[in-house]
Amino acid sequence: MPLLIVGSVALDTVKTPTEEHADILGGSASYASVAASFFEPPQLVAVVGDDFPERHIEYFRSRKIDLTGLQQVPGETFRWSGEYMVDMNQRQTLSVALNVFEHFNPTLPDDYRTTPYVLLGNIAPGLQARVLDQVEKPKFVVADTMDLWITVAREDLMNLLPRVDLLVLNDSEAKLLTDTPNLIKAAHLIRKMGPRYVCIKKGEHGALLLGDPSEDEFFSCPSFPVANLLDPTGAGDCFAGGLAGHLARSEQPTVTFAELRQAIVYGSVLASFNVEAFSLERLRKLRPAEIEARYAEFQRISQF
């Protein structure tokens, strides 16, 4: 079933202790859309400038991503630059240039308005809400967020949360949002803010999914061993994209907890591939059979 993804499309400059790459394809919607495309080619809602390389558009097209909702406007594409430390869990943002993103007003093409699955990729919660305003009764809404919005746009985020079925955020963000150091308590508190389900990503340590406690809806997703981590950029976006893509490809009338567990593992699989190279280079070469093999590997390493 159709899946809509809104977020940023960016040109990133990424520095790690061993390599540096300038103006490479990045942005939450780029990563999420390509990851989702392995399961359900999504409708992409985003904006780029007139400097955005045609080859990236072609790449999206080759992944069967619907680009009717991708606005191309005069000006420069959104740019982000960051540096990773020797411990790749440590990242420093070096610069952000919003450029065409500053006046981005997401307007949905008519045939996106009845799309049942929606992934609100990591952008300002006000923009995420504006997208949701244009969708008629979506079946399942996944939203991602980040520490910046929790700090500078908390009210917008709090208004958005009751409209979200699954909120995805990382461990430090969950602690920041709830001001509690215990992740289990934090997940319970976030559920009370509105979302039916909360997924806390823990980077190399896997992820947690919390639903209705009275239904025993809890999933502890194992971590996958990545020995050759080259660039963590976009891991969270690929996670959200893979997750939403898996949900969208299902033909079930409602999203079950069992399906959500699988979606989280598929999201983890996509993320684990993505960090093996810079930008979307690893996903560019990824074959569906590799995804299924790693999913099986996830099962093998975590069963007892």
Next chain:
Amino acid sequence: MPLLIVGSVALDTVKTPTEEHADILGGSASYASVAASFFEPPQLVAVVGDDFPERHIEYFRSRKIDLTGLQQVPGETFRWSGEYMVDMNQRQTLSVALNVFEHFNPTLPDDYRTTPYVLLGNIAPGLQARVLDQVEKPKFVVADTMDLWITVAREDLMNLLPRVDLLVLNDSEAKLLTDTPNLIKAAHLIRKMGPRYVCIKKGEHGALLLGDPSEDEFFSCPSFPVANLLDPTGAGDCFAGGLAGHLARSEQPTVTFAELRQAIVYGSVLASFNVEAFSLERLRKLRPAEIEARYAEFQRISQF
């Protein structure tokens, strides 16, 4: 089959943001022995002073722990004092008084010398080696260690590692020992130092077990959700004790990787109970049926 546990027996003073308890039963061997006793009552090798409360001795005895190897000598019992921050992952040691532990020379009773399973609880690696010297061809040796020994007794530790089947240590210790931030790489490097298996404990994030890569021996143990963490002291010792106890109760001729996976989950189960109260208070009330129920819960929350 018999299991020998060496380590410290201590009187702890533990402070958390909400409570403080003075001179409560603690020490690596206390926690490990009580945890193991749910599966295989161990032989305890340790030392206490003449101030050690008789009621703790009686408690050990009630757990069917063999106390022939517990020396009681003139002087004061080993004392440790620590404080946990609001984020309970943060701990500060306030004081350490070795007391009778300073001149502890572990001497094994004759009938301990053929014990097949050995858990070298967290004490100086020189002392751990001296215990191992006295055991004839043990079947399986588990060793725990800590950052202090990695820093101040590295040579002793490096000499011990080739004699160990399974080294258990936490994530920050694994990084310290190998000077690498990636836990998977760290685990591989530690295996090259000697132990057949390496288990990296990640606190609230579960644990990793690495064996022979050519045999695909890798296990990612899920984390268990503990919302009401009261006192993390002894969690690692209960983990090691539960793990070793489960291995010892098996009647299998060799320790298989499948059995090790289960042992790690049982260790996690014991640790997850222990942190629900101070000292050994939770384990005091623990019923075997609760252990099996939580083991099943571990399976339920991590399957997909």
